[in-house]
Amino acid sequence: MTKSNILQSGLTRRALLATGAATLATPMFSRRAFAAPTELTMLAWYGHAEPDIVAEFEAENNVKFVPKYYTGGDNMLGLISQSPVGTFDVILSDAEYVQALQQAGYVEELTASDYEIDDYYPEFQNFPGNWSDGKLFSLVTRFGFLGVAYNTDALTEAEASTYNVFWDEKLKGKVGHFDWHLPNLGQISQLNGNANPYDIDAAAWQAVKDKTMSLRPQIGGFFDYGGTFSSLNDGQMLAFAGIGDWITGVLEKNGAKVRSAIPEEGGLQWSECFSIGKGSAKAELAKKWIQYITSAKGQAKSAQMAAYPALIPNQKGWDVLNVENPAEAKRQGMTKDAGNVIEMIRAGRIKNRQWPVQQSLEEWNDFWSEYKGS
């Protein structure tokens, strides 16, 4: 009885495991089995390889994107440096990191004539960081503004029109930080009246630090991407520094009472650029993808990305968007009307987010962790 029993039950269990595994894995294998598309790897922020963006391209080119989503620029650099060369075919990077990518030799040179750069607004044709010594290494594909994100039940638009609102007594413990020093300190620097928030001398830097420290008692937490979403959504935080429409736009669509405002002190601009990874075996396909996503059609898609909406630099993309989804075009300010986002940039209200010029990145970062810990 005993031995056979053990064997039997052993077999059953083994069989069970195997069948379980097989059943669970079937959809995956079967899907792969009949299509067998080329796999294209993408290193990007969350959302860039989701079906709403890539499905059409995938179908047209029999491609399957394999994304690795990172949680920040440094995380991205870490992932590249710790993976074998050629792991990532397409790399999406925030503009300030592009130079680091290029200097580290992580990206291939692009041929400018391959892309419809002429359709871009002039401000974006020679976008800082995309070019190095006259060579093109990446192409800006979308951007957005950072200002004051606020809960519309708690604050009026007028109240949110200045960074000073973060110090408002009624927001005590209800102000959140997107946990990255660059946008937050840049905004404080703007509040302090620095024309270029990132190019400040020692005295101005000290002033920024002091001003930031005075905000600490108001702060309810330091959040990553996901945490920012949920804490704004459920009213856990009523105002947020360091973010913009890329977060509140998504929440708004879901019915949350949140919005972003560009305050009178000015806003910051984030920009995302596509590059081709060094040593990519599918560089041709990667190029095709960048052509697609920077074309008018791809740009319109990109503007409405489900994960987070963004502004687009391609003028023809604006046209497509205004036909496809005029409401969204209007909401984001990408219409030909006066006061649209390009005019805001031209009026000098928006500054590029970038690395500090007169201090080292380390210094800003060290201050940020001290601030968090205080």
Added chain:
Amino acid sequence: MQSEPLVTFNGVIKKFGAFVAVQKLDLEIHKGEFLAIMGSSGCGKTTTLRMLAGLDAPTEGEIRLSGKPINDLPTWQRDTPMVWQSLALFPFLNVIENVEFALKMRGVGAKERRTRAENWLERMQISEFATRNIAQLSGGQRQRVALARSLVVEPEILLLDEPLSALDAHLKVRMQSVLQGLQRELGITFVYVTHSQSEAFSMADRVVIMSKGIVEQVGTAQEIYRAPKTRFVAEFLGSSNIFSGKSDGNGMLATPVGKFRLPQDGTSPQKGRSTTMVVLDTRSHLSVEEPGSEFDFVHAKIIGEEFTGATATIYLEAEDGSELRVQKDHDTLAALPIDVGQPLYVSWRPNETHLVSDA
């Protein structure tokens, strides 16, 4: 019953680190004999058995089996099956699978294996349990399975390590006769390790008594019982009165409880020498009155009484506090005032004493 030795221990020493478990063992085990190795725990009896089985390797010396040295032979190449104190039956195998195990290990085909195992089950009268789980068997049944499992390879020698210690008294006696009968029937050698006198003396042809790694005495049950050679053996058997003192050189022994005549066996120790003399409890007598001159005697007080079936043992305390014992049938005792504290004479005939070494 002398025959050529099946097993020879030649100056075998076994050390575990600094601890010497067996000291210089020389022993011959004959073909077809039932040999018991007896001693208290830690005396080296189990280590001796394990060395023979090949489970422990001797530190020094040589062990021969059928004339061939087997020191370097691992246990699985020895054919020295053992019955374990814990029985060590395989709990995940049923009865017949347990019995077949050794055959399977020897590469015997499945069919033959089954037949031979079934034979042994029948022989041990446990055929009906063939497909039972070990956990479902009683103690006695397990014992039989363990025996069958070891004997199925038809070895020349069977090693038994206190196999009966877990059984109750009634079952023990039954299994003893089973074992004895089996050994006679098979005509093979049994080496039986035990701490129990009754098991050793009732079954074995020869008994080896060990203490602290040393063989104290080898002999038949009768020889050992009647004439323990050493003080240890006498104490271990626990059935003698022991008197220690100094010889006066004239055939007398001076002890704290009196002067006694030494046995007249021609080995009278020289004067002043420490000497120990023993007399069996069954050869000791009790009386209210001082016994005659043909007896030596000690004055003592009763401290207790123990019934052992047809006889009873009276425990007494001598004047110096040493303990004495006398075994008598109930009729004899009925004539005596047996009460705790009652002073009596314990006596014996000098020719029924003998000397033991003091080692």
Added chain:
Amino acid sequence: MNDFNRSRFIEIGLRFYVVLSFAFVFAPIAASFIFSFNSDRFPSIPLGAFSTEWYRAVANDPLVWDGLGNTLFVGIIVSVVSTALGFGAAYTDFRYRFFGKPVYMALALLPPTIPVVILGLAMLAYLSRINLSGQSVSVIIAHIVICSPFAMAISRLRLSQMDPDLEAAAWNLGASEWAAMRYVIVPFCLPAIFGALFITMAVSFDEFAIAWFVSGLNETLPVKVLGFLQGQVSPRINVIGTFVFVTSMTLVIIAQILLTRQTRETPAKD
């Protein structure tokens, strides 16, 4: 009488406390289950409409399926290898005494006590040096490091229940060391070996921190969940959580039933 009442009160109080403890333990699991059927993307009270859309979203997300495939692939290899390694170490501890054994045991048991963040960091830094990072095999390597101690502990526990004479008895009956391993030790430890397979698989299934560091493109399901948590907060977390919970519970319960059925033989009688 008074004292008796008081002790009854304590008894009831303690029982109630046990119920309360389980409520605490199961509250988040239950909530996750409920919210997986909630139509709102961001969980809030009151609940939105009943919906299976997130289940559909998960089922239709090829990345989730890839993640599940990776998790299974990693989990099965990890459980087999770490059970083998852990069993070997447990047997070594059971049978041998040797110089430096405490060091050996420390190596065999220490890994789970190192915080996963640190282990992940060290693993990534090291594995990328030897070109083993960013692949499924990296996750497998790291998970075996933390899983084999569990397998070792489970096997060791079983071995300590074994009559130490059993193995010697097998040798004595003619089994070589290898044969005794195959026919005695392994069959005896079979329940523990299965237990270890399940537990190590469960550990690997749920491990996200180290996997997050070293998995590269071959993300496992828990890393996906961490990604959802970091990146976009979606009820898909609840769906996957519910799915993983139901699956592993089914496996555990089936294993439990098989094991108890086997031991529920009539007890020995004399």
Added chain:
Amino acid sequence: MPADPYFKKTSTRKMLGECPKMRKRISLYSLTFSLPLFIWQVVFFVFPLAFLVALSFWTVKNFRMQPDFDTINWVTMYGRSIFWQSYGLTFAMAAAASVITSILAFPCSFAIAFKLGPKARQLAIFMMVIPFFTSYLVRVYSWQIFLSDNGIINGFLALVGLEKIAMLNTVFATMIGYLTLCFPLVVLLQLFSLMFIDRTLIEAAHNLRCGRLRTVFEVVIPSARVGLVIAALFCFILSFGDFVSPIYLGGGDPTTLSILITDTTKSGQQWPRAAVIALTMIGTLLAVAFAAIRFAYKGREQ
């Protein structure tokens, strides 16, 4: 007469280092079982940690790590007040978590061990194992729903007309997370040590007119000390290194060492500095584990 020969024999054999072993110690057979894990752990556990030590002396230039031998990372990290602040805080929070979890778990494990019948106890143990098969991440995410300002708990409070309580993004929420992580494990570990207490000990104590509560403190807890300390130690280890609860329930505020590690790697690729933090954490854990085990077995040896 040997009273219990079997026991005596096994114990002497154990004392002598005698398991069922045989002559050759190093054989193909023994190496087959002992070596694989050893090699695996040396290559994939010791080497990475050793590499971490080396890494802590490297330098970073422009986001790139360079092999070096520079104590700058140690000097910088140990020179920063934020580091020591996080260190003290993480230590205090982990210690608090292990004390709180142990105290909260004890009545539960006590009741399961002594107040439930064998069937119910079996079930309770099984139920306590279940959480190990659910994702910790998912459970933490679930707690957000309970604890947020408009979450389940505050919803209930509003129903009965009470004020809202801010719970999410507080140390309290972090503690809930630690509790979620450790509670089932601590209960199980405590339970196993409690179940091995000889019940007659407790009866004897009652018999000696030792009151209920006093019996628990004077008999039960001392008898189960090893298990209780080990359980608390595991809780400390898990909480000390956890980064999920402090971030997703505590709102990343205050900064714990695990957050500091991820932050450090997040800004300027300062992996060498992260290695400094990691090594300090390992050192601390080893010291705590050593102290705890010493305390647990104090007075047990001989």
